[in-house]
Amino acid sequence: MLSFKQAIIPVITMVFLILLSVLFWEAPIQIALFFEIMIIISLALIWGYKWQEIEEMLFSSFRNIGNVILILFLLGMMIGLWIAVGTVPTVIFYGLQTISPQYFFILSFISTSLVSMAVGTAVGTASTIGLALISIAQTMGLSLPLAAGAIISGSYVGDRMSPVSSIAIITAHSSEANLMDMIYHMFKTAIIPYLLTALGFLFLGLSNFSSTTNIGDLELLSQMLNEHFQISFWLLLPPILIIVLAVLKVPTIINIALNILFSLLIGIYFTERGWSELLNIMFRGFSNRTGIDFIDNILARGGLTSMLELISLIIFAVLLGGLLEKMGVLNSLLKPFLHLIKKKMHLISVTIISGILAAGLGCNQFLGVFLPAKMLGKNYDQMNIERKVMARALGDSGLIFSPLIPWNVNALMMTAVLGVSTIEYFTFAFFPLLMPLSNLLTSYFEERK
Template identity: 30%
Template structure:
């Protein structure tokens, strides 16, 4: 994103590619919180689900990669002034020790240490590095944590390396608070009950999957968080899947619908948080091709198989 802002390329395109790539990696990781949640609520094995996701995800991945390749060729990054390589070493100490916080997160995640503990050690390490290597005071670091980072010296990097902080995340926190109230209202009032009726009458795999897309989209819009959207969708569709399919198909359809649809909702935390981190807004959504290729390609696949079964072609 720093390089994109330094050039004349559409930064929303880059943000969309980054977020889509992050979700591709999330679907392949045993550390994924959404994958673990889906495996838990559907009572399925995580690694079987990961394998199924790779099987259904390779074609959308190739299609999205091709689109990004075309866009990359037609929108080359033209950096007018290569200040990153020359200016960053002047401002920061680039000793290998600065990689320690990231290494700690990776190591403790592989050891399946609780997330809060992992983040605690990573933050403490970052504070030590900031004080010892980068020569910032504790007061400065705490100020950056609350109000976001900005360079205190005159540098060409001043307009590039800025942002973040707790204050910038307040709108995300407000959305989380509101979404917890909405989730209870949705479940209690049964406003999506009509879709359950649609699913119960579904005779084809494609229609069942389409119903899951509809419920997943509504749950992601009203629930405002990926977690709540997954839980709501699972509650509403599980009975229909138990009657017609098995838990592994339910888990796969949740992964191919509500999990990747959530970040496509502008106010959903799944997309709002990475957009905030990348200092962009909802305009990245049209460029997250992989995220909407997944449900579209899956629906086409199910519809094609249904047509072969019914019409013989």
């Protein structure tokens, strides 16, 4: 066990390098993590560790992420197919048909939450239907920060608890919890915040109603989608299928693999694309040019290769987490506070605070989940608390709070896609803001039973 003074050094250097990378170098966070790993290895050698021990620590957590990487590759292939065959354009098309200015914000929240549950990615939801919605809000003359808050609130519903969400899968594996048990447990803390968020956006929509809406713009966008993509209710079957199979507790890998095969068959039947083109889209993503920049920007995504950047981040984070865990860095930092944990509520509170801090220090969701899980897992076992409780606390803190931290990668991506700064949309992202409080209150009443 390292001393507190020793343990604080890697934390300070990590914060320094990540801030340099994000704010000044304009380099991917992977580079900062690489240099941080080099620094910790150097410190370990100075502190007396042998290289064989360091190598074992580096790769100690790799056995737990093989299936996660496979799922991420499958998700990339599936999303590319969904765009190519017309599933995502169909979702956007039908969404446009139901939009009315006074109900725009609540419909944006509900529609993005449904899409995010189907596709399992906040960034994917925001960059497809979210981008369309923010553009529509602009043409309607509605508040863009409020629209961004609604879109982000809905997008992170699925990011947190969709059966096909990569970060939800990572949360379950990091916490050593069953994925479906974790998702069911997460619903308990999500119901009230979801309803309060919906009511909040309904009230704000009615009170901010504007009659300056240009219906023609909505009709033009719908017409462009209809001209360049096959639009059909049948194309909604892939996301419906993946939700049904998830409810039936079909293993996630089998679920997504079956959906890929089903989407391929739909692509052959509903589109003029051949097997070769669809298979290449599975690998490289959808990048066909319609000649309309707006539509091209919305739908150019997916493919196996689109997951490589995320997987590289996961690999570096796992290497870093293995070092921090096995060297006792994180335990040394928490040790002065662990003696204060006497009850279940104390441990859950520490988990939530640690998750948010880790998401802020690590600048991404993965470290916000992975590091606290490795730090506190043994405490849950010692107090005979199920790991799904820890997974839920992490989902309601580091995972869901990431888009509200201005220097976090998730917040930067949301700003890049929606064109609204974190500071502007922060107060309107009701769902992420309510989740930590909901978890604490729910856990309190569960403990009192």
